Amino acid sequence: MPETRPAAAASFDPAAFATFRFVDVAIDEASATVALRYAxxxxxxxxxxxxxxxxAWPQDAERRAALRRLAGLLHLLAGVSYFKTAAPPTIVLEPGAGPFGGRLTPRLRALLRDVYTLGLGEFxxxxxxxxxxxxxWPAADDGGPGDVPRLAPTGRTLxxxxxGKDSVVALEVVQRAGRDxxxxxxxxxxxxxxxxxASGRPHALARRTLSPTIGEVNANGALNGHVPVTAIVSTxxxxxxxxxxxxxxxxxxxxxxxEGNLVWQGLEVNHQWSKGAAFEAAYREVLGEELVAGLDYRSVLRPASELAIARAFSRLERYHPVFTSCNAVFRLDPARRRSNWCGDCPKCRFVFLALAPWLDPPALRAIFGADLLDGEGGPAQDDGFADLAGLRQHKPFECVGEEAESLAAMRLIAGTGPDGAPVPGQEAVSGARSGPSPWAGHAVVARLREEHLAPLDADPAQSAALLAPFLLHAPAMAALPDDLRPAxxxxxGA
Known part of the structure; x- marks a missing residue:
C-alpha cells in the first residue's frame, strides 16, 4: 500500500486527527520481511x-503460526512510534490488524493500554x-486466543x-549456563x-526501517518524544x-x-519502563498464554543492579576496547551520529561512574578518551554526576542506574577524605579496593565528597546502603530457570 505523505512544507496539526488506525500487517516470506501499516x-x-x-522462512506449521502471531503483536507495539505523532483520542483496529485479526483479548488489551500510557510516560x-x-482501545473480545502454537525445545538461546556492557554480561551468563x-x-x-x-558467537540480524513519513511529520509539527522501544525490539x-x-x-x-524518574499528575514516568519487571511479567504472560508456547522470554540480569553488572563487566576485558553505551552512536541522523563516547551525556557519565570502583583512571581514559571525573569531556560534569544520584534534581531521562547505586559508586571512589581512605562498609563489597582510591583527587570526585558525601560516612546505616547494590534480588533469582541461577x-554474585 503506497504511503500518503504530507507535503514537505505543510504544517501538521496533531489536534486535527480523531483516530489512529492499525491498517494491516503483511508478511513476504520470500524476503523474510514484515510490513506494518498504520494511518x-x-x-x-x-x-x-x-x-x-x-x-529462510520455516515450512513447519507451528513455527509459521508462531511467526504470524508475533508479527501481529509487533504490529500493535511498533504502532506507538506513529500514534504519538498526534496521540488522537481513538484507536481503531482494521480486520487485518494484530495477531487475532482485529480482535483484542482482555489480557492483550491490558498490556497495550499500559504500553501506550506508562510506556509513553516520559513523552x-x-x-x-x-x-x-x-x-x-476497542473493547476486548472474550472469545480467547484460539489454539496456541507450541514450539519444540532446541537448547538454543538468542x-x-x-x-553496551549489560548485553555482554547477559551473554556471559547464558554461556556459563551451557546454552547454545x-x-x-x-x-x-x-x-x-x-x-x-569479540564474543565469537554467531550473529542473527534484523533490520528495522521506520516509515519515511515519520520524519516529515516530525519536521512539520507532530508530537515527538521517547517511546518504549524495548517492547518493540523484544518482539x-x-x-x-x-x-x-x-x-x-x-x-x-x-x-x-x-525505578521511575518521577511522578507527574499521578503518572509514574520511567524512561526505562519497557525494560522494567512489570512490563516483562505482563509481556511474558501474553506471550506464553496467547501467542506461542515453548518460547521463553526473560531478562537474565533481573536479580542484579547496574553496579553489580558493571563489576562483572570490568572483568570481561576483551570487550573494553569495543563496547559503547552512548546513545550518540545510535542516532538515526547520520550527520549527528558519533563513532564513540560523547563524554557529555547522562549515559556516558553513568557508565564511567559505575566502572570507576573497579577500573583505574588510565583504563577508563583509554575507553572513553577523557577523564570525566576530572571534569574533562564537557562543562556540565559536576552537575551531571550529581543528578545521577538525585543530589540536585530527578534522575535523568536515560538508561541509567538507581539513584542509590550511583550514590554508592560515588562513595566507593571518593573515600572518607581527600586521600580517598576507604569508606565504612567498603570491606563488605567484594572486589572493592582496600587501599586509598585513585579517584580521590579528581575534581568532580572532590566536589561531590565535599558537598554531598562527607556527612554520610558518619551514619552507621550507610554501610548497609553501600552493600545493597551488590546483593542479588532473591525473588528474581528464584524465578530464573534452574540452569541460569548458578550462572x-x-x-x-559476590
Missing amino acids: LDDAVTFEETVSFPDV AYVNRLDVRERGA VPIGG AVCFSVGTAGPIVASIA IALMAAVLHGADAVAMANERSAS VEAVL
Whole structure:
C-alpha cells in the first residue's frame, strides 16, 4: 500500500486527527520481511518494515503460526512510534490488524493500554499531554486466543546485543549456563558488530526501517518524544528466535530499570519502563498464554543492579576496547551520529561512574578518551554526576542506574577524605579496593565528597546502603530457570 505523505512544507496539526488506525500487517516470506501499516484518519499513512536477512522462512506449521502471531503483536507495539505523532483520542483496529485479526483479548488489551500510557510516560511529561485521556482501545473480545502454537525445545538461546556492557554480561551468563548462545541485533551499529565479533558467537540480524513519513511529520509539527522501544525490539527478537531455531530470548534488563524518574499528575514516568519487571511479567504472560508456547522470554540480569553488572563487566576485558553505551552512536541522523563516547551525556557519565570502583583512571581514559571525573569531556560534569544520584534534581531521562547505586559508586571512589581512605562498609563489597582510591583527587570526585558525601560516612546505616547494590534480588533469582541461577551467581554474585 503506497504511503500518503504530507507535503514537505505543510504544517501538521496533531489536534486535527480523531483516530489512529492499525491498517494491516503483511508478511513476504520470500524476503523474510514484515510490513506494518498504520494511518491517522484517512489523511496520513505510515508503513514500517522489519526484515530478517540470510534466513529462510520455516515450512513447519507451528513455527509459521508462531511467526504470524508475533508479527501481529509487533504490529500493535511498533504502532506507538506513529500514534504519538498526534496521540488522537481513538484507536481503531482494521480486520487485518494484530495477531487475532482485529480482535483484542482482555489480557492483550491490558498490556497495550499500559504500553501506550506508562510506556509513553516520559513523552507525556515532556509534552504536558495526559496520554491516559488519549488512544482509547476497542473493547476486548472474550472469545480467547484460539489454539496456541507450541514450539519444540532446541537448547538454543538468542541474546540481543546492544553494544553496551549489560548485553555482554547477559551473554556471559547464558554461556556459563551451557546454552547454545546466538547473538542478535537490530541493525549493524559499530559497537554491536564489534562486541559480537569479540564474543565469537554467531550473529542473527534484523533490520528495522521506520516509515519515511515519520520524519516529515516530525519536521512539520507532530508530537515527538521517547517511546518504549524495548517492547518493540523484544518482539523482533522473538521472531528472530523462531527463525533461527532458538527456544528462548535472554534480555539484559536489570532490576534498576524498574525505578521511575518521577511522578507527574499521578503518572509514574520511567524512561526505562519497557525494560522494567512489570512490563516483562505482563509481556511474558501474553506471550506464553496467547501467542506461542515453548518460547521463553526473560531478562537474565533481573536479580542484579547496574553496579553489580558493571563489576562483572570490568572483568570481561576483551570487550573494553569495543563496547559503547552512548546513545550518540545510535542516532538515526547520520550527520549527528558519533563513532564513540560523547563524554557529555547522562549515559556516558553513568557508565564511567559505575566502572570507576573497579577500573583505574588510565583504563577508563583509554575507553572513553577523557577523564570525566576530572571534569574533562564537557562543562556540565559536576552537575551531571550529581543528578545521577538525585543530589540536585530527578534522575535523568536515560538508561541509567538507581539513584542509590550511583550514590554508592560515588562513595566507593571518593573515600572518607581527600586521600580517598576507604569508606565504612567498603570491606563488605567484594572486589572493592582496600587501599586509598585513585579517584580521590579528581575534581568532580572532590566536589561531590565535599558537598554531598562527607556527612554520610558518619551514619552507621550507610554501610548497609553501600552493600545493597551488590546483593542479588532473591525473588528474581528464584524465578530464573534452574540452569541460569548458578550462572547468574557465578557471574554477578559476590
